[in-house]
Amino acid sequence: MDKYPTRTTAPYQVVEEEDSVDNRTGRINYVDLVEDVRRGDWNSTRYFLESHPDALRARITVTGGTVLHLAVASEQEHIVEELLNMISEQDLAMKDNAGNTALHEAIISGNYRMVECLITKNRSLVSFRSALNELPVVSTMAMGHKELARYLYSLTPSEELEAEKAEQGAKLLTYAIHARDLDLALHLIKRCPSWAFAFHGEYFSPLQALTVVMTSSQFARINWLKRWIYNHSVHISSAGATDQIRLDINQNDQERSIGSGQALLRQRRQTVSSLLNLFDINMCSDIIADTIFSAISRGNFVFVSEMLEANTELYFIRNSSGMTIFHYAVLHRQHQIFNLIYGLKQKNDLLRYRDNDGNTILHTAGKLTEVTPIDHITGSVLQMQREIQWFKEVERICPPMSKELLNRDGLSARDLFTKTHRNLREKGEKWMKATTTSGSVVGTLIITIMFAAAFTIPGGNHQETGLPILAHDKLFKIFIIVDSVSFFSSSTAVLMFLGIFTSRYADEDFLISLPRKMIIGFFTLFLSIITMMIAFSTALLLTLRGESWIFVPIISLACVPILFVSMPFRLLVDMFVSTYGSGIFDRNMKLWF
Known part of the structure; x- marks a missing residue:
């Protein structure tokens, strides 16, 4: 079998070509071609293709793709551009075993330049369905390539989106909502409002997708429902070879151009009733009802309130x-x-x-x-x-x-x-008993320490009168005060924990009684720890007065336990707010229906 002649793949570099034809079967071996394309070696690729012209249309990959499929998947842009000069428009529409064209491969990577080159060669590619039976614009939006999707949308014929009961249009709208491409979604709804209520296979309808994607905080920020139907003339036109779609909003004789990276439109607010008025409420009742219940399960308050305000009959669904x-x-x-x-x-x-x-x-x-x-x-x-x-x-x-x-x-x-609630009550009882047991141990230790400290005062006592020698010192008075506060607060904490431990743990006790005891117990325990550290610091100051190089570092270390006290303090705050706060129910809401 003849071999390829010697060829040059790069300046001053010569490579001997291996056999490209299988000796046993006589079939062309595409291994070298695949490797050349993946490396981005156009010289070798071109030589192979010139020697074997049929290789342009041959299926050379495991998935049945052509050399163009391979070049696009490998993101070798320069090879793709060269191949487009050699391939006919008909060959450009060839599909692999899964049913994907080279355009679908380019969409996966989101390569804007390759997509543009492919469509320039054969514009009809925008109408070829993928293996998932999706138009290229739909697949692109599903993958989150918003700018590329806008470009493809400007080239996609309207009849393709409206075919098969507008399944492709509804999918595109759903994916646009999921991708937060709200300006394109607004245009699609304006173009065909019925798409918002259309189901497509196992996916949500666009209206349901809205309740899944948008939280209440996002709703409040962009007022989505109030902008669904608006009194502006909106159209999308191709921006040529740019990466932008132009949305022209005619308002107050001004034209606004919004780029593909901008999602929010400044439009006049309208209520969702404008949307509902376009349909027979009986025809859409099932979809609307399912959407509202889906929004309720996700806590989407703004969506639900807007829908109910638009049609008060929905209260009774x-x-x-x-x-x-x-x-x-x-x-x-x-x-x-x-x-x-x-x-x-x-x-x-x-x-x-x-x-x-x-x-x-x-x-x-x-x-x-x-x-x-x-x-x-x-x-x-x-x-x-x-x-x-x-x-x-x-x-x-x-x-x-x-x-x-x-x-x-x-x-x-x-x-x-x-x-x-039996299991939850048992868990609560177990947690409270374990917590109060630990708190009682700590409180008891503090009681013992502070009681002993009150009678082993720093500086000692007068032998004749028995009074403290430092009785008139301000630091000594502070020591006595904080020692007493620590002693009494720890005693209170232990009593509260004892009351919790001996409680009957009925359901009603978890409402006020047990949380109140826990709040008092935790608060007094934290107070006793803090005042104990203060008493320790003042005792050092009294004992080591004038020796700052000793007591300053020690007192600084005494602040460390106080910092750790703040860690469980969050639980105390949550419990206090839950028990004595304003609550989650707004009983003062004004009558409005």
């Missing part, structure tokens, strides 16, 4: 379990959404509803499930306290008969609370 929005808000412990009930004149009617299992809203408040979000609360004691606060608040506003009503399992709301 139910999910598949027969729960109203307030049942669901209580189940997921979303207090901001639950607070909306205080502004309703018809709240007594809503509070009487039952779900499919016969549970009233009070039963829901007494139910602790795996979806109940309590992990963000510090410690099982505060978690139990928050659960009781929820139950008590719902019980307060419910009709009196709700307390006695039984569900299908024959349980009252109180029985259900006791049953589902």
